[in-house]
Amino acid sequence: EDKVVQSPLSLVVHEGDTVTLNCSYEVTNFRSLLWYKQEKKAPTFLFMLTSSGIEKKSGRLSSILDKKELFSILNITATQTGDSAVYLCAVEAGNTGKLIFGQGTTLQVKP
């Protein structure tokens, strides 16, 4: 059965800290891995990763994929209170666009 597992499930840090969120997967017909940020409402897209070893970067956020070891990490440097959210990892399986989500990591950044 296809599975996506995120760790840790929750994390509390202080502003300025650096955090690393983990996502491992076992999925047949892997097509891509995506990271989303969910605050109060809709998940908003952060990154899509399809190739191993190529870092995607956006401001203080970066992510990388390892297709051999079947995992991805999301790094956030110099965290701010606005980074507090649930971070969702999803793997696209097959050609239908179906996303299999992990349980999410709840990040709380304290002032």
Place this chain on the structure above:
Amino acid sequence: DTAVSQTPKYLVTQMGNDKSIKCEQNLGHDTMYWYKQDSKKFLKIMFSYNNKELIINETVPNRFSPKSPDKAHLNLHINSLELGDSAVYFCASSQKRVVGTEAFFGQGTRLTVV
């Protein structure tokens, strides 16, 4: 301009009722989805339509019936609502690319069955 919009945002109803949630996207995407998010924030796909054709139908009770009148709309009708149907339902859309497919989500409909 809202890319993926759902109505209503909140829905409180009694057990046994029938209700519908509507979704519209103005992104020109070919594929639309319904996802269910439970109280533990776990998102799981329910249905997907591509150009009005059903392409994903996960293990969902028959009481749930999606309808896509055109590729910009995907509605969800739920019959005989049960307490366990309480959740947040998200509509999403995507356009398939050569590598990878990025889905855009609506704001969600919080359904509470009492």
